[in-house]
Amino acid sequence: MKCREVREVILTDYVDARLSEDAQKSLERHLAECVGCREFEAQARRVLVAPFRQADRLYPPEAVWDKIHARIVEEEKSRPSSRLAGFWAGLTDRWAFPKPALAAAALVGILAVALTVTLLRQPAQGPDGARLDLEAEAAYVAALLEGAGAAAISDSGENGGFGTAIEEYFL
Amino acid sequence: MREISEPTVRDAAQGSVEAFEAIYRAYGPYVYNVVYRMLHHADDAQDVTQEVFVTVYRKLKTFEFRSSLKTWLYRIATNLAINHAKKREREQHRTVALDEKMASVLATDPAQGAVERHLQREQVSVLLKALNPDQRACLVLRDFEGLTYEEIAAALDINLNTVRSRLKRGREKLLALSKERIQHEM
Incomplete structure (x- = not known):
């Protein structure tokens, strides 16, 4: 491992005890041989670990x-x-x-x-168609009224009061 | 940390103030600790802690138990604290005050015993303020709260490599400041 890599690891996984057993041994071998990294590690412990461990827990009022x-x-x-x-x-x-x-x-x-x-x-057809429909309806109503009048007359007539054309047809 | 049961969380989500108080009693100190370490200012830490829990109360209905309540709380707390810290850092007068405080810390003689430990703790808090809020959040969650990298990633909604890189850069900066202090003393 190079010194730069070792120091990066010291600042993270080493300080936070996240290294695997093999990685830990490898780093310790490097520290045993490298004075600069050994001093770096000692300073990291002093500055980054000890003060935080001594910190008191605070309580809100x-x-x-x-x-x-x-x-x-x-x-x-x-x-x-x-x-x-x-x-x-x-x-x-x-x-x-x-x-x-x-x-x-x-x-x-x-x-x-x-x-x-x-x-x-809206009407189903145009205005002309509507007028035609109305005329047809008026003619039909008039025819009905006419028939009704005839029936009223025939109530006393031959067919015994069955005055409409349909009734006459079926009877 | 006293664990809070799922029925208690559901009761609090339905508006039970008693259940919500149980959540606050269990997690309040952890939230306050994180926020205080992030802001290093007691009044701000109290205000932000208050905001965290009012936000939690409003959003508890949407909590679906996909992560732990603790992780969810840390997420809300760090988000609000980071936003608050960024807002504060934009204010010029605070920056000047920090510079002055930093100078006094750098000039501190590392005495022995309890005084030294007290000063050391104080220095840590002040030195942390030299980091950007994102790096600071990672260091606070890791070094004060003892969260794993995975828990930090979940709390801050970032990936593991980002956690590692923020920790590394933050610690590099702390080491640099520490060296600066030693040189100042010599």
Whole structure:
């Protein structure tokens, strides 16, 4: 191993005790022969290992929890508390669609309803055809009325009150 | 570290303040330690610790137990501390204060016994501030908290090679500062 590689390993895997047994032996052999790397290793232990091991564990003052507690209690109060709000929150949690997808779906729905209404309100044919239909319907209604009048007359007639043409046909 | 059970975490996610306090009591000192070592400023460390736990409370519903709660907490704590440190370092007056403190540390005579140990600890904290926040986070998690490289990678969401390289560069810088101190004394 070259000195540069040895020193890189000392700063990471060696100091952190991550070397395999073979790698450790190989590094120690190099240290036994190289004064510069041996001094480097001693300095690394002194500067990078000992001070950290002596460090005390620090504890936060109780005031930190008091402030956290006050903030989360405040947040809990401002949360939606009604059953409906809870139900809605449950639904949105369960089916959490991304907002753009939800907006696109709503737009498609609105367009579909608008198209259906427009088609239903539009006549099947053009204006002339519509007029013809109306005329035909008027003639049919007039014919029915005429038939009904005839039937009313014939109630006392030969066929015993079965006045319509269809009835007459079947009877 | 006292382990927190899954039902306690779920209760806290549902809004139980008692369950959340149990989480704070178990992990608060670890979070505070990391944040304090990152910032080396008690008031800032307390504020950031507070932010960490309020953030945890809000996000606990999204915690899916894919990593340990401890790793998740370290991630939030280091992210907030790194952001805070970067923001602070942009403020010129803090940089001047650090330079002054660094000069006093470099001038410190390494006395014997308890005083020496106290000074040594103080020096470590101050010297750590010379590192960039990303390197500092790796060193704090490794050297103060004893996390493995794999745990650091998970906590900081970086790969193992980045962990190794940040540790190496950070330690190189600490060694360089230490040499500078020795030369200053001579």
